[in-house]
Amino acid sequence: MVNSGLKPDAFTYNTIIDGYCKLNMVQKADKILLDAQFRGFVPDEFTYCSLLNGLCEDGDIDRAISIFSEASGKGIKPNVILYNTLIKGLCRQGLIFEALHLMNEMQQNTCSPDIWTYNLIINGMCKLGCLADASTVMNDAITKGFLPDIFTFNTLIDGYCKQLKMGEALEIVNTMWDHDITPDIITYNIILDGLCKSSSADNVLETFKAMMEKGCIPSVITYNILIESFCKARKLARAVELLNEIQQNGMHPDTVTFGTLINGFCENGDLDEAYLLFRRMEKQYKLSPTLATYNILINAFSERLSMDMAAKLFHEMGDSGCPPDNYTYRCMIDGFCKTGNIDSGYRFLLDNIMKGLIPSLTTFGRVLNCLCVKHRLREAVEIIHLMVHKGVVPEAVNMIFEADKKEVAAPKIVVEDLLRKSHITYYAYELLHEAIRDKKLLKKKHGSRNGHS
Secondary structure: OOOOOOOOOHHHHHHHHHHHOOOOHHHHHHHHHHHHHHHHOOOOOHHHHHHHHHHHOOHHHHHHHHHHHHHHHOOOOHHHHHHHHHHHHHHHHHHHHHHHHHHOOOOOHHOOOOOHHHHHHHHHHOOOOOOHHOOOHHHHHHHHOOOHHHHHHHHHHHHHOOOOOOHHHHHHHHHHHHOOOOOHHHHHHEEEEEHHHHHHHHHHHHHHHHHHHHHOOOOOOHHHHHHHHHHOOOOHHHHHHHHHHHOOOOOOHHHHHHHHHHHHHHHHHHHHHHHHHHHHHHHOOOOOOOHHHHHHHHHHHHHOOOHHHHHHHHHHHOOOOOOHHHHHHHHHHHHHHHOOOHHHHHHHHHHHHHHHHHHHHOOOOOHHHHHHHHOHHHHHHHHHHHHHOOOOOOHHHHHOOOOOOOOOOHHHHHHHHHOOOOOOHHHHHHHHHHHHHHHHHHHHHHHHHHHOO
């Protein structure tokens, strides 16, 4: 356009700059602004607001503050939109004190904060867990005639519920009613979830009934919370009944519904019913199990040492396009090691690494312990090689060798020597071998003494 001899007007420049900012191309917008200013364009509030918003979205808060100051320096008096844009950016970065300072500056510059200013500050405080401060700001806003929206109320209630401060959360709900703001299904779900985690199933059910009496229609999320509450109370039959209730109300259970139920039965030790629910989920409800669902069952079967069932589910995961994660492998490896099947445990550890996953220190240690107890030096050294190669070097060797709890055949000094090096020395190998031999001799010696006594 410029090359054709046409001179863009302020509207055109602002539209282009705003467009690039919305596309997260703030540097390009910056260059256009510099070129525009060279050609006589004078940026206005809209220009700076676009740049501020783009920079805040990009996380470049320092540049945003600089642009804000530049606007003031060029005679542009920041309006509430400019202030709110920067306050939003500061709150996103967790810079709540800076945001509060800016809000105070607004008032000093005779630019009154609006409801969005308060909403931003309250939400920012809630994200940082500063709930008492957020409540103070909210009360201040209400005193000044600004009523926070339901999203802000829900954010504050959610903050209190996450800290299990149910009294404070319910006080906020009462404040909503006092100001003719009707709690929505999100409000009730937050409260129900908080009660589920902190209270009895009876309290959850009582609140659910009160919600229904107020005419608030439950969602699948609501039922999932109820199911979790009944599962925690070991009222599993009632939890299963809610499956039918969900459908009667024109909704469909989801993977969270079944995951919660399956976990409830697993924790109750009823793995048969958990497995039946798992199959029912697939066949009757046409829901594909998630990684979380598989992990719940695999962990339960592994803890029960039913490794055939755990292995069946593990292989089924791959066939159904749901690849196992580190937790899945850890459950399998733990189960195999506990049953004395070190060959499978060792194989699963190698497969874990081959998949590009780095096992935890605990998982490495589990296999390493078992190999040492079985006096299988070669594989033990290979495991330590892998640990060094993957950068899994413990700060405390005790985390691997719990000598007081297990028959571990290597003293800490050996492992320290092995893990300090990028290769396994012959000396270290000999030390490990001698440690195993000494452990066996010591065990025989104690056995002989016990036999003669």
